[in-house]
Amino acid sequence: MRALVLEAPGGGLRLEEVPVPEPRDGEVLVKVTSCGVCHTDLHVIKGETAFPTPAVLGHEISGVVERFGSGVEGIEPGRRVVASFIMPCGSCRYCVRGRDDVCERFFSLNRLRGVLYDGESRLRRADGSPLAMYSMGGLAEYAVVPATDVFPLPEGLPAEESAILGCAVFTAYGAVRHGADLRAGESVAVVAMGGVGSNIVHIASAFGASRVIAVDVVGEKLEGARELGATETVNASESDPVERVREITGGEGVDVSFEALGRPETFAQALGMIRDGGRMVAVGIAPGESTAAVPITQLVRRSQRIVGSYGARTRADFPDILGLAGRGFINPQRTVTRKYQLEEAARAYEDLDRGEIRGRAVVVV
Template identity: 65%
Template sequence: MVMRAAVLNRVGGPLEVEEVPIPQPKAGEVLVRVAACGVCHTDLHVIKGEVAFPTPCVLGHEVSGVVAQVGPGVEGLTPGQRVVASFILPCGGCYYCVRGEEDLCERFFALNRLKGVLYDGTTRLFRRDGTPLWMYSMGGLAEYAVVPATDVFPLPEGLALEEAAILGCALFTALGAVRTAGLEGGEAVAVVAAGGVGLGIVQLARAFGAYPVVAVDVRPEKLAKAKALGASHAFTPEEAQEGVRDLTGGRGADVAFEALGRPETFRLALDLLRDGGRMVPVGIAPQGVEAGVEITRLVRRKLRILGSYGAKPRKDMPLLLRLAQAGAIQVGAEVTERHPLEEADLAYRRLDRGEVVGRALVTMGGGYA
């Protein structure tokens, strides 16, 4: 039995659709028939060689789908269930997972992110000749994906299956950022860069009772999208400092989020803070990129920089699903375009050119309910 998968054969090359054997789950794993996979900047960093990862590989780390098969020892999941998975695949047994810090899972970073394998040290993806294909998270740009059962969550009724894919990274990362910030109701928030993750932060900040919620971006259509999803105000980077101070009595934001991973947006987020404020960077930058920080201001003004990478799957994903089910966040509203698997490369080229306004999906066309 074979499936289609979008394969990156070399850094800088195109994503090419191939037929490869359907992977098989091992103990503690689930085979998911993928409905949709979100198009994320982190995959783009791998394609461009800005984040090191072995090739040939299958990217895609933000998926929704239907359980096709469960491996030995898996309980609570059955074939036919609609599910989502986050991009962090917690091993459940390392030092950090045991402490409840699954966003720092040692085996995820050492094995999956560096070597493209799961937790027995092997990939589940191969070409017909036996050549291994390395997995970025679960390798979701394919019709089927193997996911550790620790990272598979039933999707509540009433949520559209394809759109739910973005719960696995864009909204998952946004929730992790808001929780890292310790955001409280009534606090002033600025969100620098209104892409998929930034739009999620806007929605969640609004849901947590923040005000004002200010979106900052260079593109008018992204600012308009942010306002439609709950931003109270929207500014270009040139307008942002004066605009935020006018809204906060001259002080600045209590919390500023940076969702792009560029030095200039990192510094802008810091500049938007009030004294004693918190800056939460979530954007991934190319390896080796640094952003200068004025040490004296950081010290004297008691600024805090709180890095946030994803969230804690087994704690935060159930909360995120409840928020979505309750309508506190609009999952489908973030999705602005869809592409079939054969257009996966086009989707990432559009993302690279800044043409995706919200979140793009690669859909597998499985006729899901």
């Protein structure tokens, strides 16, 4: 099969022929239809996030079940499926408590070592040398996914665009549903209109937010946010975004702000937008060990909260996400604005790095 390989951080992506992986007990082999283009992959490509190399990246996929290992039930070959980037082991202390968004084995084995839960990667070169897997390694024609993370795609949803349900939508849903615990009628500001930020706007609107203020520095991205449900937009290249959000809200600030870029300056901006008693949800992954200053006295006196949100809870939330998408409350077609072929994937990440992609792009395999 063809797979896009990152040889080393900063070394670029190269298309290679590698053996088709084999699923083991409790695993599913998926013929990949498409894979989302995410900033988290870009951090690895640029060496801003540590990950073993050589590796195959790509962590939100749609596809078709090819075959599966022993112990897998309820999934038949030929079924259209999607998978999320958090692949729960199902047995660690967090998974058994329903908190598979912080699955111990996912973080210690997959995110640190690039392997699955028996300590080995399923991907290898023709000479037998291993290739690390970032989640399932979706930038390839086939991917092995734990059965805990394989979900049937509802009829009527498009196969290619639905790949983004596994990270861009999944991450946004977790931030809105659990990080913010957003209630109908509350006001929201979202900083950074990338794939995740755009979907936070979309989902917050679907959850009944009374006001959704989108913040970015690119006018085209703000226009796209309006199409997804933003009631107001703020161009941070033209005015101070904190002052502008407070002006829109009559000086009070919003009930909830979301930061979806992972930069110290946008973190501070999002925190400055919330009212007394408000919540700020940090969603964006930062390069390296970036830090942001927090005004301690303001946080304490004004009873504000800062919450980190990495993703949704795979086994409990993904069926709900798919249900919302199937009923039209979440529309992945409205977020996907570009498609690339597998041989063009390196260019997709270059375009992403230049800020040229509005919403989300997908690589069609």
